[in-house]
Amino acid sequence: MQKFVLIILSIMCFFSCSKAQETVSEKNEVSKGKKMLIVYLSRTKNTKTVAEIIQKNIGGDLVELILENPYPENYKAIVEQVTNENETGFLPPLKTKIENIEKYDVVFIGFPTWGMKLPPPIKSFLKQYNLKGKTVIPFNTNAGYGIGSSFDTVEELSLESKILEGFTIKGGIERDGILFVMEGKKKIEVEKKVKEWLTKIGMSK
Numbered sequence: 442m443q444k445f446v447l448i449i450l451s452i453m454c455f456f457s458c459s460k461a462q463e464t465v466s467e468k469n470e471v472s473k474g475k476k477m478l479i480v481y482l483s484r485t486k487n488t489k490t491v492a493e494i495i496q497k498n499i500g501g502d503l504v505e506l507i508l509e510n511p512y513p514e515n516y517k518a519i520v521e522q523v524t525n526e527n528e529t530g531f532l533p534p535l536k537t538k539i540e541n542i543e544k545y546d547v548v549f550i551g552f553p554t555w556g557m558k559l560p561p562p563i564k565s566f567l568k569q570y571n572l573k574g575k576t577v578i579p580f581n582t583n584a585g586y587g588i589g590s591s592f593d594t595v596e597e598l599s600l601e602s603k604i605l606e607g608f609t610i611k612g613g614i615e616r617d618g619i620l621f622v623m624e625g626k627k628k629i630e631v632e633k634k635v636k637e638w639l640t641k642i643g644m645s646k
C-alpha cells in the first residue's frame with residue numbers, strides 16, 4: 442500500500458514539476474521572443490548612460506556607433522563640421538558593423554541633439570541598415586533645448602518601421618563646458634524615468 446501511495450505521489454510530482462517548468466520556459470519565451478538591439482551615438486557618454494540603463498532593464502545587445510573618421514575634439518570645430526554635413530547631406534561612414542541586423546525585432550536608437558537636428562552618423566546608420574518591419578524606438582539627450590527635428594527625421598528615414606514613442610532627457614551642455622552629468626542624483630532620476638517610459642511603451646520585462 443505504501444509503495445502504491447509513493448508511486449502515485451511520484452507521478453503527481455512529475456506532472457506538476459514539468460508544468461512548472463513549462464510555465465517558466467513560456468515566460469522566458471515572452472521576454473526572449475523579441476530580439477532587442479540598442480544602438481547609440483555618444484560623444485560625452487550621456488546618451489551612452491541612457492543606453493546602458495535601457496539594456497539593464499530589458500536586456501538586448503548594446504552597440505556604440507563609431508565613425509571611420511572621428512569628429513574633432515574641439516566643440517566649435519565639431520559644430521562647424523556637423524553644420525556643413527547637414528547642408529551637404531554628407532553621411533559619415535561608420536566603422537561599427539552590425540552583423541545580422543535582420544535577426545532583431547526591436548531597434549532602440551540613441552543620440553544627442555546636434556544643431557537641433559538628428560546627428561549625421563544616425564542618418565548613416567538608418568540609410569545603411571534596412572529596418573523594414575522592425576519596431577524602432579528613438580531616445581535622446583540634449584543640453585535642454587529638446588529633440589528639435591531629430592525624432593521626425595528618424596521617422597522619415599524609417600518609413601517601413603513601426604515607431605514607438607521616444608525618450609528624451611536633459612544631458613550635458615558642452616557649449617558651456619558641462620560634459621558628463623549622468624551620475625549621482627541625476628542618474629537615479631534618469632533610471633526612474635527610463636523605467637516609466639519602458640513600461641508606458643510596453644517594453645519593460
Ligand SMILES: Cc1cc2nc3c(=O)[nH]c(=O)nc-3n(C[C@H](O)[C@H](O)[C@H](O)COP(=O)(O)O)c2cc1C
Pocket residue numbers: 482483484485486487488489519520523552553554555556557558582583584585586587589611612613614615620
Ligand atoms: C555638435 C553639437 C551640437 C549640439 N547641439 C545641441 C542642440 O542643438 N541642442 C541641444 O539641446 N544640445 C545640443 N548639444 C548638446 C548635446 O546634445 C548634449 O550635451 C548631450 O547630452 C550630449 O550627449 P552625449 O554625451 O551622449 O554626447 C550639442 C552638442 C554638440 C557636440
